[in-house]
Amino acid sequence: MSETKKKVELRSAQWFGTQDKNGFMYRSWMKNQGIPDHEFQGKPIIGICNTWSELTPCNAHFRKLAEHVKKGILEAGGFPVEFPVFSNGESNLRPTAMLTRNLASMDVEESIRGNPMDAVVLLVGCDKTTPALLMGAASVDIPTIVVSGGPMLNGKLDGKSIGSGTAVWQLHEQVKAGEISMHKFLAAEAGHSRSAGTCNTMGTASTMACMAESLGTTLPHNAAIPAVDARRYVLAHMSGMRIVDMVWEDLRLSKILTKEAFENAIRVNAAIGGSTNAVIHLKAIAGRMGVPLELEDWTRIGRGQPTIVDLLPSGRFLMEEFYYAGGLPGVIRRMGEGGMLPHKDALTANGRTLWENNIDAPIYDDEVIRTLDNPLIQDGGICILRGNLAPRGAVLKPSAATPALMQHRGKAVVFENFEHYKERIVDPDLDVDANSVLVMKNCGPKGYPGMAEVGNMGLPPKLLAAGVKDMVRISDARMSGTAYGTVVLHVAPEAMAGGPLGVVKDGDYVELDCAGGKLNLDISDEEMTQRLAARAEQKVEGAKSGYQQLYIDHVLQADEGCDFDFLVGSRGSAVPKHSH
Numbered sequence: 357m358s359e360t361k362k363k364v365e366l367r368s369a370q371w372f373g374t375q376d377k378n379g380f381m382y383r384s385w386m387k388n389q390g391i392p393d394h395e396f397q398g399k400p401i402i403g404i405c406n407t408w409s410e411l412t413p414c415n416a417h418f419r420k421l422a423e424h425v426k427k428g429i430l431e432a433g434g435f436p437v438e439f440p441v442f443s444n445g446e447s448n449l450r451p452t453a454m455l456t457r458n459l460a461s462m463d464v465e466e467s468i469r470g471n472p473m474d475a476v477v478l479l480v481g482c483d484k485t486t487p488a489l490l491m492g493a494a495s496v497d498i499p500t501i502v503v504s505g506g507p508m509l510n511g512k513l514d515g516k517s518i519g520s521g522t523a524v525w526q527l528h529e530q531v532k533a534g535e536i537s538m539h540k541f542l543a544a545e546a547g548h549s550r551s552a553g554t555c556n557t558m559g560t561a562s563t564m565a566c567m568a569e570s571l572g573t574t575l576p577h578n579a580a581i582p583a584v585d586a587r588r589y590v591l592a593h594m595s596g597m598r599i600v601d602m603v604w605e606d607l608r609l610s611k612i613l614t615k616e617a618f619e620n621a622i623r624v625n626a627a628i629g630g631s632t633n634a635v636i637h638l639k640a641i642a643g644r645m646g647v648p649l650e651l652e653d654w655t656r657i658g659r660g661q662p663t664i665v666d667l668l669p670s671g672r673f674l675m676e677e678f679y680y681a682g683g684l685p686g687v688i689r690r691m692g693e694g695g696m697l698p699h700k701d702a703l704t705a706n707g708r709t710l711w712e713n714n715i716d717a718p719i720y721d722d723e724v725i726r727t728l729d730n731p732l733i734q735d736g737g738i739c740i741l742r743g744n745l746a747p748r749g750a751v752l753k754p755s756a757a758t759p760a761l762m763q764h765r766g767k768a769v770v771f772e773n774f775e776h777y778k779e780r781i782v783d784p785d786l787d788v789d790a791n792s793v794l795v796m797k798n799c800g801p802k803g804y805p806g807m808a809e810v811g812n813m814g815l816p817p818k819l820l821a822a823g824v825k826d827m828v829r830i831s832d833a834r835m836s837g838t839a840y841g842t843v844v845l846h847v848a849p850e851a852m853a854g855g856p857l858g859v860v861k862d863g864d865y866v867e868l869d870c871a872g873g874k875l876n877l878d879i880s881d882e883e884m885t886q887r888l889a890a891r892a893e894q895k896v897e898g899a900k901s902g903y904q905q906l907y908i909d910h911v912l913q914a915d916e917g918c919d920f921d922f923l924v925g926s927r928g929s930a931v932p933k934h935s936h
């Protein structure tokens with residue numbers, strides 16, 4: 357190690373390594389924390405990027421998590437410095453945490469680059485914190501390791517397990533259909549979220565934790581160890597130890613986040629029945645790294661991969677069972693043995709390949725991590741759709757959809773925006789039946805703004821009461837990774853950006869063909885051209901200043917990952933100027 361050690365010039369020495377005015381300033385102010393001189397002598401300074409917040413309940417245990425990372429860093433001879441960044445919590449933030457994902461990524465990027473650190477540990481958990489921190493770190497590209505906060509224990513209601521988010525959608529529909537009482541609905545609240553951690557379904561948080569692990573940015577098992585399991589803290593400790601060696605090895609994020617790593621992650625997303633949000637987040641992270649990733653890669657690489665993880669919302673179990681069954685290493689092993697892991701030799705944070713890490717992973721429960729010949733869904737990849745209704749693409753998650761509806765032609769019932777939907781869907785006279793297609797506009801990145809998770813529109817109460825369980829729904833919105841249904845999302849361009857979704861009328865016929873990857877409005881090309889030409893210029897109501905306006909002016913469409921146009925790419929870690 358000492359050989360390599362000599363070759364690496366510590367980045368932090370640019371701050372702490374000189375005996376002049378600047379070195380004095382950088383060290384002296386740090387010393388007000390009681391730091392002795394020798395701490396500044398040739399030790400890797402490791403940033404711990406903490407998204408702790410009591411307003412992000414999923415990340416509220418992160419001060420404890422950080423303490424364990426620190427122990428590992430100290431043990432390996434590094435010096436830990438913890439810093440806060442914008443905590444992008446999913447459950448409280450309005451109008452949607454997606455609006456501030458890019459804001460958080462800017463905070464992370466500038467905090468890492470502008471400060472004396474040789475490497476960084478990203479503490480992530482709640483949905484958007486994972487992509488936001490990876491995006492920011494990718495744009496700086498110093499050695500980086502991800503530590504997730506882990507999922508909550510299983511939710512409980514009436515002695516049975518209930519899953520984060522998924523239970524909310526189900527119970528709400530049951531209340532509306534008159535199947536359960538309001539008392540029971542409210543009683544579910546306490547048992548639904550009964551420990552520290554992120555959503556325990558295969559929602560976006562769990563999906564992104566699996567993505568981080570399959571991309572190689574974490575130690576094995578990071579994705580699934582429950583938040584309150586002591587092994588989560590051991591993993592945090594080991595990650596702290598490992599990041600110090602990553603400095604000496606100069607194992608930067610760009611060596612891990614390669615095109616091959618993203619292809620592995622796309623495949624793993626299909627195997628786990630992961631969230632559609634991963635399509636947007638992986639594109640945004642890849643964009644920061646300069647890795648080309650297209651919607652068609654999801655078809656080319658992901659389709660044909662069976663979903664073998666039997667977790668809600670697609671299947672039966674929760675993250676706790678997933679960890680006890682063998683976690684993501686078990687899935688990767690099954691995939692590799694079945695010839696379904698495209699790049700076994702992709703490098704990971706511990707310096708070994710993805711396959712070396714997982715080749716012997718034990719699997720304890722074939723019900724939870726199913727075998728490839730007994731999958732939950734035969735073809736679990738995200739379905740990419742194109743057509744005159746979505747020239748730049750749309751997505752659908754087959755594992756969450758009703759097979760019979762994935763090939764469907766129906767009459768559109770159109771909602772101009774989310775408010776219009778809420779007002780109209782409860783109208784007992786609404787002209788709608790089970791074959792109708794619910795179409796909602798203006799919920800995309802610019803339109804909402806922030807592309808909220810409203811795409812899984814609840815069904816009309818009168819149809820719910822009649823026993824209808826699913827209908828085709830189409831919008832430029834996203835949906836929660838915990839949601840389900842035959843829901844077409846991320847229609848691009850969005851209505852607000854002039855997309856054809858904006859000209860759909862009540863009664864138009866819409867054709868969905870998942871097998872063929874098609875989404876079409878059944879009107880002629882001439883009619884489409886006329887309607888688009890006749891459409892007045894779209895303008896978002898309300899926003900005229902502040903961050904919201906910046907967002908509307910610069911956000912890219914869903915097929916481009918909804919990053920800001922000016923944030924795409926890696927800007928490196930160099931800071932040529934001092935502050936005084």
Ligand code: FES
Nearest residue numbers: 414482554555561
């Ligand atoms: Fe935080 Fe689901 S709300 S992970």
Ligand code: MG
Nearest residue numbers: 483560836837
């Ligand atoms: Mg979510």
